[in-house]
Every structure is written in structure tokens, then in C-alpha cells.
Amino acid sequence: MTNETTENQINQQMNDTNIDNLLFSDLLPANETGYEATRSFLLKIVDILLDFIKESSDRSTKIVDFHQPNQLKQLFDFTIPENPKNIQQILNDCKQCLKYQVKTGHPHYFNQLSCGLDIVSMAGEWLTATANTNMFTYEIAPIFILMEHFVLEKMRNIIGFPNGDSILAPGGAISNLYAIIVARHQMFPEYKTKGLKALPQLVLFTSEHSHYSTKGAGATCGFGTDNVIEVPVDANGRMIPEELERLVKESIEKGHRPFFVNCTCGTTVLGAFDPINPLADICAKYNMWLHIDAAWGGGCLLSRKHRHRLAGIERAQSVTWNPHKLMGTLLQCSTVHFKRDGLLIECNQMCADYLFQQDKHYDVSYDTGDKVIQCGRHNDIFKLWLMWRSKGDTGYEKHIDHLFDMTHYLVKRLKEEKDKFHLIWPEPECVNVCFWYIPTRLRNNEKNREWEQELGRITPLLKARMMNEGTLMVGYQPLGDKPNFFRNIISSSGVKPKDVDFLISEMDRLGHDL
């Protein structure tokens, strides 16, 4: 058999029909001669993904082809078969799956704190998948472990923690949990062996508008949610320092020990920034740990124009900052930073020398496994590093400024259309814009409690129309005494003024007769 014949045979084998009939066992690694088949399969997958990317950026396509759960169960074959499905079916599964998936990168998707699809970050995540490693030792993830060192050090420098330590965690809630357990460890190290029953009743404080993860960690870590005190906020959703001090004093009078204050920079709904400096003063006075949950607002630190919102951040002991939010990194990418080095390892190490040997032939201080509560960790750094390399600091600053510029444009347009839209907080601090849509019949009504209730009833109805049409996605929720209202988020770099204009006209088109 000549070489030519072999090659023809391979080419023959590689034509569409033949690839499609292959099974997983014809691919690498099960079949060691399966490289060409593997390559063809992956290129077909990439074609499917490229189609999805193209559609996600095409303003004339739907964001979602929405179906109720019971319908979707009929439309899509979720079952696991007894016998293997061939490559054709696997490719078809991928196509079908994307058909029903929400296009979170679509410029008309304003629904979550994480919107958009950064292509470089996505390429980074493809590479991460292919490298398929675990972030617990330098031995098996050398380049990525060092990358974490460099990027996290840079982030600490931006915060104003010249020394310190950091870790990437699976989401902001776990980052906040890290801050709480590290604070507890530094202040009451005996808890680690003896447990909380050996300590006075510890108490945490967080604003009533803060993310529920502080309360959640209060339950998980054994403090009890009764001991996570919610501090009242002002009319703009910011924690009131005087109220914090009053509640701290109350707690001390009960014989409890206030030890932790969570200061939110960028609340979930309003995007409010708690005032750091007055809270830091109170923490210093009462010997409490100041944590800043900047999961949402942290990205502002990259912009000279917007970083003033976090003035005083360097006074905190710890900071949560999620690049997967304002910075547009792919999900998930969450970081938590500590002013003092050594705390993470002191808090979390269980001295599992069967996993983290101390006699390796390299400097094992680079191994992170004993610093975390997770043991193994997904590689969440590469997609951030690559994206930041592609943008540089100046490109990231432009990205952040663009999101705020688009937000200001939206606020301006909503004010212009004030018969159709009621801005609830007219001067947003972040890219959250909260408003009611007003259908025709309610435009001339008195703006009283009953009117608000009616707008609150209309909100989910309009959302349902948006979902069923699939043309626009904006989230909604109630908050305090405000019934359901829309909270629009601009965190995708793909959003342009024309998308803001579309948002306004489309809501009116869908909702005017409600």
C-alpha cells in the first residue's frame, strides 16, 4: 500500500458521512490513531459555536426561543441512552441545545449582572478546558499558578493592599464566606479546634440591601442568621453609619461580640455604594473586621473616572471582586483579597501531607491546595489574564467607561420619555437602572401608592411578553416597599446607543396596552 493510498483512505474516511457515523471510541484518547477524526469532530463543533456567536451578535435574531419547562422536555431529548450515540447525534445535540439556550451575549440582553460574551475571554476558556488541570499544585498547573500570583498581586495593588494574599473562588458568595472565616480565624483562632461553642456569641453586620450571601454564610458557618444583623439604608440604598454604630452598641449590651462588618460596593438591585470611610472608622473603634463586598462594583477601580466610588477601600481587611461581572470575564471568575499575608493558609490548612508533600523538588509555597476550603479548584485565571492582556489597562478603563456612558445615555433617554417610564432612583451610582414601565392607561394617573402597586403588577406581565417574544431581556424584582420594578444592567461591551433606543421602543411596543 502506498502512502498516497493511505492518505486517500484517510480523506475518504474524513468525509462528512463517515465522521458522522463514528463513535466516541473512534476518537482520541480511546483510539490512539483517531487524531484526524478528532480534528474533524472538533472543527464541526466550532462551526456550531461560531454560528451561535454570529447569531448572538445579530440584533435581528431573538435572544431566546422560550418554552415552558414541560414543553422543553418534549422538544429536546435529555435522556441518557443505553448504547453510544454517534458523532452526528452528538453534533445535533450541541446544535439543539444552543437553539434553546438564552444568548447572554446578545446586545439586547440586559438581564443579569453578567452580560456579554468577550471573545478573547471565551478563547481563554476553550484553552482552559483543553489544558484540563486542577489548580491545587504548581506541579500540575505551573503556568496557571504563577498567573494567579501575578494577576492577584496586580488586583491587590489596584485595591491598595501592597502585601497581602488572595484566592479565586467559585462565585462571590463563596468569596464572602472566605472573608468571614478568615476574619473569625484571625480574631478567634481557637474556634478552629474547639468550635463556636467555646467563643462568645459572634455577630456580623451587613446592610439590608446587601447580597444574601452574608446571611447565608452566617447559617453555614454556625453563627445563626439571628446574629447577622441587617443595618438600615438611606434613600439611595447606602448603609447608614449611625445605624451601624447603634446596632453594634446594642449587640455589645447584650453581651455579644460584634466582629465583622460587610460593606457593599455595588448592591445587587440599586448598585449603591456603602460609604467606606465612616464604616472603617466604626470598625476601628469597635475592633471589627471590615470586609468590602465589591463583587459587583469592583470593576470601577479600573477607571480613573469611576474609582472614587470606592474611596477608602484600602482601609478594609478584605475585598471581594468578581471579574465576571463589570469586567466581562466569562463565568465564573471571582476573587477575594486580604490585606495581611498568611491568613488564608492559617485558617484553612488541615496539614494533609498525603496531598501536599513538603519535600518536593520545587518551592511548595506555590501550592495553593492547603489555603482553600475546596481542595481542587477550576482554573478561573486564564480567561481573565488573556482578556486583560488583550485590553491592557487602558482598554479596560475604556470598557468600564463605556458601560457607564451607555448607562448615562439610558438614564437621559428614560427621563426624556418620562410619560412612559418612571425612574425610581433618578441618579444611579452604578450601571443598574431601576424603573417602572407605564402603559398608556396609567400615564395620566396620580403617582400614589395604588399607582405603584398597579405598575408592580404590570412588570411581570411585560417580562412574560418579552420572554415569549424573545426580543429583549431585563430583570425585575420588588425591594422594600417598592413593588416589582425593572432593573436594567449594562455590563456588555456590545451595547451601543441604538440598543438603548431599542430597549425603550421595544418595551413600549410590548407593553403599551397592558
Place this chain on the structure above:
Amino acid sequence: MTNETTENQINQQMNDTNIDNLLFSDLLPANETGYEATRSFLLKIVDILLDFIKESSDRSTKIVDFHQPNQLKQLFDFTIPENPKNIQQILNDCKQCLKYQVKTGHPHYFNQLSCGLDIVSMAGEWLTATANTNMFTYEIAPIFILMEHFVLEKMRNIIGFPNGDSILAPGGAISNLYAIIVARHQMFPEYKTKGLKALPQLVLFTSEHSHYSTKGAGATCGFGTDNVIEVPVDANGRMIPEELERLVKESIEKGHRPFFVNCTCGTTVLGAFDPINPLADICAKYNMWLHIDAAWGGGCLLSRKHRHRLAGIERAQSVTWNPHKLMGTLLQCSTVHFKRDGLLIECNQMCADYLFQQDKHYDVSYDTGDKVIQCGRHNDIFKLWLMWRSKGDTGYEKHIDHLFDMTHYLVKRLKEEKDKFHLIWPEPECVNVCFWYIPTRLRNNEKNREWEQELGRITPLLKARMMNEGTLMVGYQPLGDKPNFFRNIISSSGVKPKDVDFLISEMDRLGHDL
């Protein structure tokens, strides 16, 4: 301008030089006409990834080009620049990064519980990245949320939990933590609001060979590590039921409340399986929650030949099972299952109605955000679902059986080469094989304590030689009174008998003169 001219211009623009000089801002989504550039960029990324995949399956290539941390810092530019790097540099970054990364999919990589690179699972992870969604609501992840329902239900059926509930978590340690907090919630629901100080001292039990995550959760959740009691194991590394009962009684005598037993199915080092049935009897007798940490051994449930190792698993209240280990799914994919439905939500919900609205236009029982401690979650289901579709149940059974067949072949070969290798536990229960390598000078020595100590000193030296040559990776650790020994893992479907033969000859080549 004719259409033809435009197309030529685009083609011109797409040639290598031009793409390479582009910036991120020329791609989607910042540049809405950037689809062709985006496509070219991604195809180049895929070429780089395909090269890595090809090398990873080429037995003549190195697994790792190892450098000490300080050297690697010189060789690779980790810095974040002030200004954007162009596409050429981004592509080069990806290439360089993979050059220094360990090829965890290489058939001579036997280093971790997770080895291998399943191509279908990897394709699934590429799609997951492109879909870039968050698993907290049906609204934004409809297809993936339902996929979780189907796959987790199937896993519960395999375990023997016909009802119940499950969740995917970021790694086995967090899965075990879920089991502990859910157990605490069911048995002592008042902890949630009042905290642990309102309860008697709760005590947990786990074997001295178990993963350190139970002890870690003991600290995190406020019990204190003194209250996580290590139960002695027998000569094969299995928890001794009589010792458990003795320690439970001791604890009760102290006035403490034993409430949780962690039974490991597949220990980290030996791969031992604690005896489920006797432990379940003791749990029933003393009203304790039985959790099974089958993060490692869970995959055996897919094989009729090997599932007997977990006989009695359906008697547990909860089970951790990591598809990213024996099942070969890409990192991370960890699941935790509960026999009783409703517990996860009761334990973890914080009623954040500003996030999880109850008045949506679909059945919100599908939303998972309020069931978890993380709020947002990475999509870890698609890579598992797609892989399982491609293999079917029969293909997965073959996969598991193949890993055990290769392990038996390794054990047989080591026994044949008993002058060069000393099997420490000659009849492994899982795919962990633990042994010392014996260099020439020690082959005729008496096998006493001193001889073992010397072999233990040699182990890290041989490991260093493997890393520096880059031809083979096998992990090592001490355990109990056994000094450093190798623990070989076969969890990659790419491993063939010739790779086992290579392992043996290569260790001898590198180590005989030590």
C-alpha cells in the same frame, strides 16, 4: 462598490498578517462588523489547541517541560500591559502557555485522581464557555437546568435514591460540606437562626484515611476540628466499625451529640472502601446521618462487575460522587445527592425575593439559586451529559472496566518485577496502586524498617528525575507509618498495556542508580 470587491477586501483583511495586527476592539462584540475577524481568530486558537491535543496523545512527546518557578517567571511574560496586545501576541500567549503546561491527557500521566482528556467532554466544555450562562434560574439557563434534573435523577436511581434531590458543587470538598450542613439542618433546624451556641456539642466521625474535607468543614461550619473524630482503619485502610461504635459511645459519655458519619468509598491514597452496611447499622442505632464520600469510587456504580464495592450505598442519607474522577469528565464536575427531597432548599434558602421572584411566568421550582450556598453556579452539567450521551451506559461500563483491567495488569506486572518494585498493598480495591521503587543497591537488603525509610527517601528523588525528564508523572506521599511511596492512578481511558509496560521500564531507567 460591487459585492465582489467587498468580498475581496474582506478576504484581504483576513489574511494572516492583517488578523494578527488586529486588536480585541476589532472583534465582536465591541466591533459589530467583526464576525469574520472573530472567526479567523477562533480558528487559529483551535489550531493551537489541536496541536496540544495531538501532542498529548503522542507517546513520544514529553508530558511536561518542567521549570522551577523562578525560571518560569523569566521564560514567560506574565505581566499585564498598559496598552492592548494585538491578536498575534494573544495567539502567541496561548501557544507559550501550553508549551509549559502539564499534559494531563498524556497516557503516561498517572499523577492525579483526574487523568485523561475526553474529547466529547472537552467539546461540551467549549460549548459551555460559549453559552456563558449561570445556573441559578431556568430563565437564563433553561436547557441546562433541565439537563441537571435528568442527569442527577439518573445518578440517584443508580445510587438507589428513587426520590431525593441533588446539586452540582465546585468540587468534592464542597459537596461533602453540603452533606454536613444539610444533615445539621435536618436534625437541628434551630441552628439556622440561633447558631451552634444554642445546640449541644455536635460531633462528626470520619476515618483516619478519609479526605481532609470533613475536618475542613468541621472548622468552616463551626464544630471545631476537635469534634471531627478520626476513626482507626484496618490494615487495608477501611474504617473499623467497632472502633466507630466505641468512639461514638465515648462521645456520648462526654455529653456530646454524635450526629454525622462520613463513610469513604475510595480513599485518596489507597482507594479503600469503608464497609457501608456495618456503618449504616451503627448510624441507625445511634440516630446519626450516614454520608458516603464516593467522590472517588462512585464511578464503580456504573459497572456490574465493580459496583459491589459500594453495596449498601442506598442506606446512606447522602452521597458525594465526582464524575470528574473515575468517569473522566472534565474538571470540575462534582455531585452530591440526598435521599430526601426538599432538604437542600430548607437548609440554604435565604428567601432573597429580590433575586428569586416567585411571580414569574414559569414554574419557578426549577430555579436552583436558593438551594445552594453559592448563588451563581458554573454550568458543570453539559460536559457530563454530552459525554454520557456519547458513551451510553454500556460505553461507560466498558470505560470503568477498562480502568480496572489496566490496573490489574499493572499489579500483575509489578508482582512479576518484584525485585524492582514493592507493592505495599498487594490487592488494591480501586485503581490506586501503591508501591516503592527499589534501586539496584537495595534489591537484596532485608525488608525492615530501615529499608523502608531508605525507599521513602528515594521516592521524591525519583519523582524529581521524572519531572525533569518529563516522560512520566506518578504521585507520591507518606501515609501513617509508611514513608513516601508512589501512588499510581489509572483513570485515563487512553492508558493501554504498553503504557503500563513503559511506566515500569521508565521508572527503572530513571531510578536504578539511586
